[in-house]
Amino acid sequence: MQPDTHRPLIVALISHLKFNGGQSRLAQTLQEILPRYADEADISIVESSVADLLPTVQRLEREREIDIIICSGASAEFLRKHVNTTVLSIRMGEYDLIKALNLAKDRGTKAGILSHQRSHTELKELASLLTVEISEAVYTSFEDARQKTKALVEAGYKVIIGSPTAVELAEEAGAVGVSAINADAVRRTLDDAVAICRSRARERLKNSRISAVLRHLNEGVMTVRPDGRVQSINTSMAALIGASESEVVGQMAQLVLPGLAVQRVLKTGTGEENQLIHVGTRKLAANTMPIFENNRIDGLIVACQEINAIQRADRRIRSQTRPSHFIARYEFDQLLGEAPLFRQAIHLAQLYAQTDSTVLITGESGTGKELIAQSIHNASSRRQAPFVAINCAAFPEALLESELFGYEEGAFTGTRKGGKGGLFEAAHTGTIFLDEIGDMPVSLQTRLLRVLQEREVLRLGVSEPTPINIRVISATHHDLLSGIAEGRFREDLYFRLNILRIAVPSLRDRAADIPIIAKAIVAGLAKGDSEKQACAEGLLDHLMPHLITNTWRGNIRELENIVERAFLSADLLEQADGLSPSMETLFPEFLGALPYQRQQQSETVKPGSLHSLGRAAEITHIRKTLDACNGDMTKTAETLGISRSTLWRRLRKDS
Numbered sequence: 001m002q003p004d005t006h007r008p009l010i011v012a013l014i015s016h017l018k019f020n021g022g023q024s025r026l027a028q029t030l031q032e033i034l035p036r037y038a039d040e041a042d043i044s045i046v047e048s049s050v051a052d053l054l055p056t057v058q059r060l061e062r063e064r065e066i067d068i069i070i071c072s073g074a075s076a077e078f079l080r081k082h083v084n085t086t087v088l089s090i091r092m093g094e095y096d097l098i099k100a101l102n103l104a105k106d107r108g109t110k111a112g113i114l115s116h117q118r119s120h121t122e123l124k125e126l127a128s129l130l131t132v133e134i135s136e137a138v139y140t141s142f143e144d145a146r147q148k149t150k151a152l153v154e155a156g157y158k159v160i161i162g163s164p165t166a167v168e169l170a171e172e173a174g175a176v177g178v179s180a181i182n183a184d185a186v187r188r189t190l191d192d193a194v195a196i197c198r199s200r201a202r203e204r205l206k207n208s209r210i211s212a213v214l215r216h217l218n219e220g221v222m223t224v225r226p227d228g229r230v231q232s233i234n235t236s237m238a239a240l241i242g243a244s245e246s247e248v249v250g251q252m253a254q255l256v257l258p259g260l261a262v263q264r265v266l267k268t269g270t271g272e273e274n275q276l277i278h279v280g281t282r283k284l285a286a287n288t289m290p291i292f293e294n295n296r297i298d299g300l301i302v303a304c305q306e307i308n309a310i311q312r313a314d315r316r317i318r319s320q321t322r323p324s325h326f327i328a329r330y331e332f333d334q335l336l337g338e339a340p341l342f343r344q345a346i347h348l349a350q351l352y353a354q355t356d357s358t359v360l361i362t363g364e365s366g367t368g369k370e371l372i373a374q375s376i377h378n379a380s381s382r383r384q385a386p387f388v389a390i391n392c393a394a395f396p397e398a399l400l401e402s403e404l405f406g407y408e409e410g411a412f413t414g415t416r417k418g419g420k421g422g423l424f425e426a427a428h429t430g431t432i433f434l435d436e437i438g439d440m441p442v443s444l445q446t447r448l449l450r451v452l453q454e455r456e457v458l459r460l461g462v463s464e465p466t467p468i469n470i471r472v473i474s475a476t477h478h479d480l481l482s483g484i485a486e487g488r489f490r491e492d493l494y495f496r497l498n499i500l501r502i503a504v505p506s507l508r509d510r511a512a513d514i515p516i517i518a519k520a521i522v523a524g525l526a527k528g529d530s531e532k533q534a535c536a537e538g539l540l541d542h543l544m545p546h547l548i549t550n551t552w553r554g555n556i557r558e559l560e561n562i563v564e565r566a567f568l569s570a571d572l573l574e575q576a577d578g579l580s581p582s583m584e585t586l587f588p589e590f591l592g593a594l595p596y597q598r599q600q601q602s603e604t605v606k607p608g609s610l611h612s613l614g615r616a617a618e619i620t621h622i623r624k625t626l627d628a629c630n631g632d633m634t635k636t637a638e639t640l641g642i643s644r645s646t647l648w649r650r651l652r653k654d655s
């Protein structure tokens, strides 16, 4: 912002009926008081004949901008009508009048007072104090002043008090003129003029601050006068409408921004927000607000933004404020595995990433379905947008519904103030990953189908849908076709989801990858500690034959657990105090007397069988862990080393 370097110019104008070019007494006295204003303003004393008044001022105005002109009564009145510069009239004060009346008294005559426009009511009392007979005549123009002076003189008032012009008129009429406009009166008026200049400087500073703010706003701003015409625009608005300020100032705002609610807001005084208007090929959102001055509408302020810019900002803000769990961390090259079956699945996923179609990923739990979904998102054109994953098996139906669709405040008891957007809305412009889709309750499947068909989402308790732009990737370890046959899964939804399909092989089906993955997990855990790494790798070598047999039914999540255990146990087995645990105790699922073997899902468990006892012990353990974790499913799953969905499934089977 530029500093205010403006130095005000005040012109003290002394007018004379007859002016011969010399310097009047008043001008001389004024000259003496000028130094006191040196810090505030330039003051120029100008004398002129009444006849030359206007050309003189016009000449001065051409030379330099005049801030204020001060001059006496009728001259001030005359100038105000003809020039734009502010004109202050030098008024006689009571003290000036007393001095003038004293003079008249000394001359022993009645005194006539010529006042411009306003009569001095206090004069009568003053006159009685001074024992001078007075008569006041109020005039409005030079000619009027001349007539009134003449009349006073004819009525025996031989002293006429008034402005320098009145003095001349008195002398012209054969009376004595006494000027009531002395240096004091001019000084008072100069003080007023300087105060006005100061307040204008403050106003200018305020305005330049506001203009600086408006100039730097990205929003286009336009101010509109009460008559609906453009008063000003900032540079952003000029760019939006493709016209310069000088081209639009003074035009009807409605022509500049067609369809803008100018007249309506001026009439009602109620602002209108987010009005959609078209300027050429541009779509703008306009906010039109009334400006009130003393309770009256004094114009409008219009703020516009290009819709595209709003959407870009919205995307940027959303991505910056996106919770960390709405970000896909994995990329294809982070997925481990060389087995042809796995590589084929990845190749397919890479191809699908180039499209925007719905993908269904099938495979056993823990095979890496979510990682593949994340990698597809990160390789797709939506990579900058959110990746929102939800496990449909991990929530009770009502909670899953509100999580997915969101709700309006008051839609049900316990709603959050202001409502809450669901995950579909959170995934807008990005990808939603619906894990364990086969576990989604049928009622929600119907709502999901509507979202997929209409591409809009309806929050609970709301009738107005919100349009969304999302890619859907779903995953399941279930056989959805048997779900359809059993009435647990909607066939039409299956066809909607099953457009592109990826089958992720289980670890059993790519056993050759087990050592590769196990090694990578160890390296990750060792964090550069090569001794520890070698130790754990040695231990894993012992376990590897058991891991790669077809009897071990674990997938990568289970492999991670075992490798972590091996990594932590390697130290223990090294201890030479005879207390080190045996391999059998550490890895009972492979080496123990009662090996834990995962049951095939299809396998039925006969009550009373060894398996059913194992299941009962497992459930008891799960429940105990759940209690210890205060019901926190995530913590419980972590402690047990299983996924939330597996935990949920186990608990459901138990209930």
Ligand SMILES: Nc1ncnc2c1ncn2[C@@H]1O[C@H](COP(=O)(O)OP(=O)(O)OP(=O)(O)O)[C@@H](O)[C@H]1O
Pocket: 334, 335, 336, 337, 363, 364, 365, 366, 367, 368, 369, 370, 371, 372, 435, 475, 477, 517, 556, 557, 560, 643, 645, 646
């Ligand atoms: N190819 C891979 N390379 C490295 N790690 C993998 C790979 N696939 C999966 N993982 C790891 O295995 C674990 C399980 O992966 P993920 O959650 O993607 O499986 P999922 O099939 O989605 O499981 P669920 O059906 O239980 O949700 C994760 O910790 C992941 O890091």
